[in-house]
Amino acid sequence: MNAAKQRLALRDAAHWHARLGAAPGCSKTQGQWQAWHQQDALHQWAWQRLQNFQAELQGLSGPLARHTLAAGEPRLDRRTVLKGLLLGIGSAGIAWSGYRQMPVWMADLRTRTGERRNLTLEDGTQIALNTASAVDIRYDAGQRLIILRAGEIWVQTAKDSRPLRVRSAQGEMRALGTRFSARQYDGHTQLDVFEHAVAVRNAPLATEVIVQAGHRLDFGTGPLPQPRPTTQDQAEWRNGRLVIDDWSLEHALGELQRYRPGFIQCAPEIAGLRVSGAFPLDDTDRALAAISQALPVRIETRTRFWVRVLPRG
Structure with a gap:
């Protein structure tokens, strides 16, 4: 089965889903959908994939949905199936549960x-992904x-010979033969x-700002500020350490x-205490214990996912 035809069928299925949802009980729309559905076995395949995908997003029939989504043609993997569906969803103007998180x-x-992950790309460029990170790679001629x-x-x-660029939500960073890190915040990028x-x-149309080694640039969509040291x-997160200086x-x-699931709550009265040191990222419980020894605070663990840092005593 041709992968391009499959993606097109998935897009059409998403359009039909949107039309049916916008006009529930409309016999004319139902009849048109039925004619489309019966027209081609590929349309039936795409509609079934859409139904399974929706069930998975809603937490329904999980094992069955995962099995069916993974059972397509070998040349069209699960991620391609989902991209085909989401392309149709986006163009139809509807938003399912989880659609906003599609890029991640x-x-x-x-x-x-x-x-954390370390990888070498096809050109020899080395990259490392920090916790809860996501990138797309777009290499061509x-x-x-x-x-x-x-x-x-x-x-x-x-x-x-090809330029290497990193694109964030706020702009693009063009490497000038270099080693650097980029972090995506809500509303700004840190380089x-x-x-x-x-x-x-x-x-x-903005003028480029050149950021030299030993400097940082925090930028949004407005005028670019001056780099700072x-x-x-x-x-150091690449080496599993969080290095803190005051x-x-x-x-x-x-x-x-x-670096840990759940929630760490800090009591307001101790939020401004200053701390320095190097703390392990692969054992955040040990890092919290070290902080409690260095500062007049205590750690209260209600569950693995809820930790409170409170004044000692």
Whole structure:
């Protein structure tokens, strides 16, 4: 079965789903859908995939849905099936549960909370994904593009005639033979350059800002600010360490929160305490214990997913 035809059928199925939902009980629409459904076995295949996908998103018939979604033609894997469906959903203007998160859980490469990954791309470029991160890779004859969907990545570029760019929600970072990290926040991007330089542009007509090694640029969609100093410690997460230099306790706990499921709550009266040190990211319980020894605070663990940091005594 041709993969392009399958994606087209999936898109049409999503359109029919939207039409049926917009006109429940309309006999004319029902009849038109029925004619489409019976016209081709491929249409029936696509409609079944759509139904299974919707059931999976809603938490219904999980094992059956997963089995059916995975059981298509070998050339059309599960992620391609979902992309075909979501293309149709987007063009039909409807939003199912979970649709907003499509760029993250549909990404080419991603990590779970607490997971980190090191990879070498086809050109020799090395990348690392921090906790809860997602990227898409777009390499072709004219470009090397990494799209940062969520979280944080570290990049060490390989020599190649094609430019290498990292695109975030706020703009693009063009590597100038370099080693750097980029982190996607809500509303802004943080770039840290550790070697050589990176050119940043956040609008088609905006002037590029060159960020040299040892500097950071936090940018949104407005005018680009001036870079400010940074340190190599910002990439120590690659080595499993969170290096802190005179941070507020609230800030430190917020960073540790990224590496563990659940919730860390900090009492307001101790949020401003200052903390420094290097803390393990692969054992956040040990990191919290170390903080409790360094500061006048205590750790209250109600469950693995709910931790409170309170004044000692």
